[in-house]
Amino acid sequence: MDVLLAQLLNSLLYAAVLFLIAGGLSLIYGVMRIVNLAHGSLFALGAYVMAWGVSRVAGASGAEPAYLIVLLPVAAAAVGATGAVVEPLFLRPLYARAEEYQLLLTFGLLLILEDAMRYVWGATPLTVSPLWASFGSLHVLGATYPRYNVVVILLGLAAAILLWAFVFKTRFGVMLRATSQNRRMAAALGINVSAVYVQAFALGCVMAGLAGAVIVPIQGAVLGMGVDALILAFVVVVIGGLGSLEGALVGALIVGLVRTIAIQYFPELELAVLYLIAAVVLITRPAGLLGRA
Amino acid sequence: MSSVQHSPDAALTLGTARDAHRIRPALWYTAALALLALLLPFLEGVPVIGWLASPFQRIQLTYGLVFSIAALAFNLLLGYTGLLSFGHAAFFGGAAYAAGLLVKYLHVYSMEGFLLAGLTSALVLAAVFGSVCVRYTRIFFSILTLALSQVLWALALKFFWITNGTDGLSIPTPTLLWGLVGTSGDKVRFLSFTYYYYVLVIFFVCVAVMGVIAASPFGKALQAIRDNEVRAQFVGIGVRRYRWYAFVISGAFTGVAGALFAPLNGLTTPDILHWTFSGKIVFMTVLGGFKSFIGPILGGIAYNYLETYVIKTTEYWQMLLGIILVALVLVMPRGIVGVFAWGSRREQRNR
């Protein structure tokens, strides 16, 4: 029973992080019709910034690590700021051109970001496990479970709710949806499409950055984590439907659960099982479970 | 624009004349370059170009030719069919590994054996990957190819007792032409002379065959699919089936390149199965210019020099490639070919 509960929580943890990454990817696609191949690298950037920030602050002030969780939004904002620079500088000139140019450009950004992180933070993984450990453990129903992981799950939940409220209940959300429905119409209605694009892209990056920042106390920041995350996030959006936030949530839950089960029972086939699910969804429901055709 | 109205037949003759004008200098350049490549090993003593003919440089050029074949094959998908694959490392690396496994398990040391094994493995892989990937286009296609090729990479690492893991499989100097040319002699001499010619001939064959494919009715159908999928369907082309054919052909030629690469490099490591290698193939194609047939040839050769003289000097080669790629997309989308075309247009205007 306790093992089962821990497994369930693990899959929720994993789903929370994946939702943040894939949700950002999907949001950007939904609004701008761009799939950012560098999205996984932005997730990795969040992880590195967080790890670096924590070690800096902890080293300087000798602060109690648990408080350093306040650095999460800082790391996320840093990634968001990166996005706010990238969109107008690199992506904007390409909207009028064929899609392969967008893919090629974001691929170039991926290469640059991967090496930039290696240049700044080196090839050795960064870890901030003291932060994770300082949260201690939780005892529920006879199971022991790290409290920090629960915090991440709750954060993921909060992010999902906030995002939903943001997209469906705010004025900006209305503009976002209008732009995603019909760019020209939105422009004709007086919406500043360029501004919406920057904001949507930055918001997607913030989500990726936050995902990286929350995961780093658990698993550290490693080179190559970005590309792995990109592929997994893609599996999520394929299952859920590209461009749909609910789809990202459902997809993340499915992938989280399947991955946890797979790691427990047939670790060698973990990725293969996920790809298989994605392939089945692609073949039976090309637009994803909750996607728009 | 000419102000004279031509009848269609006049236009036809004018057109061929016009075509010939466009093609003739290109043909001359190509013939001259081909001749240079054929004579290269004998030009070591010649003043200006002698350095290019040294054994080291000839081996460099051989690498470049191998990459050119891969880039050309890749461009059948990107430039002609409009599909951007991030998984061509699977066919290149898969073929090289097929050669390595042939040596390890069957003790075959024949280059024709390598080519056959490489071609077959790439064909099978491309047929399987293709049947999944061509159901989708655009970004879905790109990431699907990336994901599937990463599976192969992971397998090469995990089944280390078969593949030797990160150490890779070593490929000894093979015999050529069914054993007619033996393995004796020193390796540099073999690679820079005998193997150089071997690769050069296969390169010419591949370029010719792919050139014909690109200009065949089939090739035109691919371009039609690239330009307008719906209309292609409404002139009666089986869009998905043709995409699959293109994928398999592209994968097969990439496999030929991979098989040629194996003895040249002497070692196959998982690097050439990794997505970063797919990225390199993408890079060389865009560098040369993916909107023209010959662009990828120039790109493959240029890329190899870039790798030898620049990339190997820095640890941060990915960043370098990334910056060049971004710059290419933003300001030089037609690549090296675009620069030449621009130059010759200026020249004409100046006259």
Added chain:
Amino acid sequence: MPLLFAQGLRKSFGETRAVDGVDFLVESEELVSLVGSNGAGKTTLVNLLSGLLVPDAGSIAFQDADITAVPVRDRIKAGIARSFQLVNLFDQLSALDNVRLAIFSRDGTTRQVLRLAERNRHAREEALEILRDFGLEDKWDTPAAGLAQGERKLLDVALAYALRPKLILLDEPTSGVGTREKGTIMDAVAQLVQARGLAAVIVEHDMDVVFTYSHRIVMMHQGKVLAEGTPEQIRADERVATALLGKA
């Protein structure tokens, strides 16, 4: 027996009944115009007949064979070709290659992988002839993207024509071009259709064009057929006048 015979066709998009129980027939060598205001269901009907859409209900027979759910490729083989309202061309290919591709596809030669397209003299000559018929011979070398709007419209029709169909469906072949060009396009189309003995369904807004060229006119309104008949009958029909004037 009519060439094409559709019965009880229905197609809804969400709540909208775009085509709502339409019976429609075309005789051999007949030129039928589909008229009606925007949203009347004309384009949807063409999409159903050409196979771009599958009907929710009803059946379509072509030369006595049921083609209701037959895929596009097989309809083309059976002899139904179409052009598009929003021009649909192979933009990077030359006008010649656009037409030639339709010819290759029709002849099944797109399967030729190791033969230069240029070597097929028949295809080249036929394509040039078709371009000449449509007055595009001077532009044979121009990429489709570089043609003027009227020329693109003509080339779009030429692609469908090159497939040698028995029935050609033309969705607003003259929309978006100047008044003078309209006449040119329609003259060319009407002549070719008649010379080849094709049947044609033409979606058209310009009533002058419709009255000049049609054998029969079908008037649609809100997904249903409101009236049909010869140009004279339609001209005299008050419902048509009301529907058209009401719109104007």
